Amino acid sequence: MSETTSAPLPVICLAGPTGSGKTAAALAMARVLDGEVVNADSRQVYADFPLITAQPSPEERACCPHHLYGFLPTENKISAGRWAEAATNQVRDILARGKTPLLVGGTGLYFQALLRGMAQIPPVDQQLTAQLTARVEAEGAPRLHAELRACDPAYAAKIHPNDRQRIIRALEVCQSTGRPFTWWHSNSMSTPPCAGPLLTLNATLEWLEPRLARRLDLMLEHGALDEARAAMRLYADPAAPGWSGIGCAEALAHLQGRLSLHDCRQQWLHNTRAYAKRQLTWFRARPEAVWLPPDKPLAVVEAAQRFWQSVRQP
Numbered sequence: 001m002s003e004t005t006s007a008p009l010p011v012i013c014l015a016g017p018t019g020s021g022k023t024a025a026a027l028a029m030a031r032v033l034d035g036e037v038v039n040a041d042s043r044q045v046y047a048d049f050p051l052i053t054a055q056p057s058p059e060e061r062a063c064c065p066h067h068l069y070g071f072l073p074t075e076n077k078i079s080a081g082r083w084a085e086a087a088t089n090q091v092r093d094i095l096a097r098g099k100t101p102l103l104v105g106g107t108g109l110y111f112q113a114l115l116r117g118m119a120q121i122p123p124v125d126q127q128l129t130a131q132l133t134a135r136v137e138a139e140g141a142p143r144l145h146a147e148l149r150a151c152d153p154a155y156a157a158k159i160h161p162n163d164r165q166r167i168i169r170a171l172e173v174c175q176s177t178g179r180p181f182t183w184w185h186s187n188s189m190s191t192p193p194c195a196g197p198l199l200t201l202n203a204t205l206e207w208l209e210p211r212l213a214r215r216l217d218l219m220l221e222h223g224a225l226d227e228a229r230a231a232m233r234l235y236a237d238p239a240a241p242g243w244s245g246i247g248c249a250e251a252l253a254h255l256q257g258r259l260s261l262h263d264c265r266q267q268w269l270h271n272t273r274a275y276a277k278r279q280l281t282w283f284r285a286r287p288e289a290v291w292l293p294p295d296k297p298l299a300v301v302e303a304a305q306r307f308w309q310s311v312r313q314p
Contacts, residue, residue, distance in 0.1 A: 008192055010196055013115065018272060019272075020208065026104040028298070029301050036094045039067065045083070046070065046073075046074060049242065052247040075235050111198060117190040129168065136167070141164045147171065148167055152170055160271070160275065162249065228251035246271045
């Protein structure tokens with residue numbers, strides 16, 4: 001992402017773990033602040049999985065404009081830098097229309113790229129990327145995740161052992177530069193393109209667990225496996241980036257006969273809970289996070305209003 005030389009663009013960011021009610025709070029903000037929603041979730045960019053990745057429904061999208069949802073094919077990958085560039089362009093357009101940009105999602109690195117800047121990492125030799133990709137295919141992602149724990153334990157703790165894309169990226173940076181991925185994010189950052197509050201829904205795991213289980217059952221009831229089956233007809237390779245998302249990987253394993261339906265559901269729920277735990281850990285380490293209750297959209301709206309009024313005062 002190119003470094004900006006102008007003042008950061010004002011935005012309102014709404015974060016939180018999966019299943020914490022971000023969509024409802026975002027729509028409440030959009031109504032009061034005449035806002036437009038920009039996706040800040042790395043799984044919700046994929047076109048083939050609107051249900052499995054819990055993208056806003058057509059009815060929810062009809063309430064206000066939504067951007068950067070479901071635009072990427074399953075076979076394509078996306079980086080935080082590419083997302084931040086696209087999101088910044090959307091923010092600029094929204095502001096030009098006199099609207100309020102609302103960045104909504106659960107991917108911490110996306111918010112970091114937007115509000116704190118991107119690590120200025122030198123280009124990596126594509127041969128190294130190809131070698132690591134081949135090793136993941138041959139040895140499995142957990143084997144390389146173990147190597148990542150040895151060279152960059154802080155980053156390894158943040159990602160799932162089956163997250164092929166992030167494991168490869170972190171290892172290739174470590175091996176090509178001699179420095180851990182986390183070092184670059186602490187010592188070589190670009191100017192942030194945007195500024196604003198990181199409103200964060202303070203949902204505990206105990207509060208989330210029954211809601212995540214109910215949401216998963218509703219996904220299965222409403223056709224999550226049919227959605228995955230349709231995607232599999234186009235992209236059956238489990239290494240395709242879109243399949244790396246929680247729910248997508250488990251559904252594919254079931255459809256390919258590698259998991260029973262019972263084990264698919266159990267593994268999907270287990271991985272969702274683990275992901276929510278990692279998200280909470282990440283956001284709790286952010287001093288800029290403004291913690292708000294997950295079931296009170298009005299509190300989110302009031303916090304957003306206070307910031308937006310201060311920005312818009314003459």
